[in-house]
Amino acid sequence: MSVADWRLIYEIGCANHLPALLFYKLKEHRIVFPAEMETMLRTDYLRFSGNDLRRKAQLHEMIQLFNARGIDHILLKGSHLAEKFYSNSALRPMCDIDVLIEPSDFNKAYELLVEAGYISSKPNNHDSQSGSNKHFPTLLKEGGLAIELHWNINSQSNDHNMEPLWSRAETMTIGNLKTKILSPEDLLLHLSFHRGYDHLFASSLMLLNDIKEICSRSAVDWTKLLSLATSADEWGNTKCLFSALYLCHMLLGVNIPERVLTQIKPDDFDKTHEQLLIDQLFCRIDADMSTYGSVNALYKLNRGLNSRLLLKYLMSPRKICLTYDKKYSLHVLPGLYCKGIIEKSGCAAKAFVEILTNRNSRKLYETSKASSKIEKWLKS
Amino acid sequence: MESNKAYPVANPMVVFRTEFDDWSVLFDPDANQTFGMNPVSSFIWEKLDGKHTVKNILEEIREEFEEVPDEAPAQLNNFLSDLEKRGLVGFERVNQGV
Numbered sequence: 117m118s119v120a121d122w123r124l125i126y127e128i129g130c131a132n133h134l135p136a137l138l139f140y141k142l143k144e145h146r147i148v149f150p151a152e153m154e155t156m157l158r159t160d161y162l163r164f165s166g167n168d169l170r171r172k173a174q175l176h177e178m179i180q181l182f183n184a185r186g187i188d189h190i191l192l193k194g195s196h197l198a199e200k201f202y203s204n205s206a207l208r209p210m211c212d213i214d215v216l217i218e219p220s221d222f223n224k225a226y227e228l229l230v231e232a233g234y235i236s237s238k239p240n241n242h243d244s245q246s247g248s249n250k251h252f253p254t255l256l257k258e259g260g261l262a263i264e265l266h267w268n269i270n271s272q273s274n275d276h277n278m279e280p281l282w283s284r285a286e287t288m289t290i291g292n293l294k295t296k297i298l299s300p301e302d303l304l305l306h307l308s309f310h311r312g313y314d315h316l317f318a319s320s321l322m323l324l325n326d327i328k329e330i331c332s333r334s335a336v337d338w339t340k341l342l343s344l345a346t347s348a349d350e351w352g353n354t355k356c357l358f359s360a361l362y363l364c365h366m367l368l369g370v371n372i373p374e375r376v377l378t379q380i381k382p383d384d385f386d387k388t389h390e391q392l393l394i395d396q397l398f399c400r401i402d403a404d405m406s407t408y409g410s411v412n413a414l415y416k417l418n419r420g421l422n423s424r425l426l427l428k429y430l431m432s433p434r435k436i437c438l439t440y441d442k443k444y445s446l447h448v449l450p451g452l453y454c455k456g457i458i459e460k461s462g463c464a465a466k467a468f469v470e471i472l473t474n475r476n477s478r479k480l481y482e483t484s485k486a487s488s489k490i491e492k493w494l495k496s
Numbered sequence: 497m498e499s500n501k502a503y504p505v506a507n508p509m510v511v512f513r514t515e516f517d518d519w520s521v522l523f524d525p526d527a528n529q530t531f532g533m534n535p536v537s538s539f540i541w542e543k544l545d546g547k548h549t550v551k552n553i554l555e556e557i558r559e560e561f562e563e564v565p566d567e568a569p570a571q572l573n574n575f576l577s578d579l580e581k582r583g584l585v586g587f588e589r590v591n592q593g594v
Binding site: 158161163166167169173 | 513515516517521525528530531532
């Protein structure tokens, strides 16, 4: 392979937050690669390992605080995976610590974390539940990861009943601390749902590795998984799960029982969808999320205005107050809506000009187009 | 420069993680700082147990590694001084008697 090929692999690894895993695997399989690449990957690896040690200390502190005050909690996503399924937790980076709590425990948890030096990303709306991400506003601490306290983890519905999920949760010990984690079946569903529904599987190679680790280190009850995926009272979505398991099976050779894939395979799934999903895995959004959001909105506008889109951009009064972190009151609303419309119009105009003049923005528009196709399919 | 009679000791609060390829990472929770260390630095860190003098450590480096440069004593002292400045290492001095 040429240096350019190696550079491309490195870039894909970085886009998927995988340089540490890439370095580890190359070394494990004794694959010879350019010295320049080795220096870059080693530096990344050591940085990831250092961040992981910081995260462990932070997680330990958080669990200790919650346990001392009897706050029941379930570790989600990265922390759960790194602690339970990765033999080397440095290989599973994360950008925040996600925890599920009961909404009634929020004030207690918030006060504890504030006492420990955290501040809310939305101090005026710190207890707001109106966000679409099923979590309270993020809690931040200098030099540490953000903590997201979730009250729901079903991307499809705000009214999802979380009680059965709590009853299926398992206990785990980290160091000398007891904590809770999702059952392997709920974890698989949550991860595929989150990456599929919320991120449309864009740059989701890490998800495939997560599933590979889960399947190789725990006894997944496939019958239970199917029942939870198909039940409307539980996760009630099989497209995201199928897509994730199918990609894992096809690209990483993970042993997923044939009957599972057959049973949840969507009727309309074909080679086009397969290619769209693979493209999503490798798509690179070389822009900040605000620019990408504007380009995405333009693409959707171009396809025609619809009530769902208008509602999304006009936002509810409570949501616009949360967006600009203003305390909810009627007299601030006109100003906030004006501000929102001016800002969004400005972003859209800027994105429009960039699409016309800039090749990268045109590429972004095409990425958005492809994402929209898979979004339509996943959410139908 | 620290005396060769001094026994360097690693700060017990510092977390030392050996990686799969003999490199390692130090994490100082007080300063919330991390440091990547190559195999030689990692080897030295493991000798900072209060039982090795700087001279002992140098001898063990020469036994363990090939092509140890002539500047190794100075480099070792600089490395230990740097660690000391960062609060990662302290020195115990043993009374030699009167």
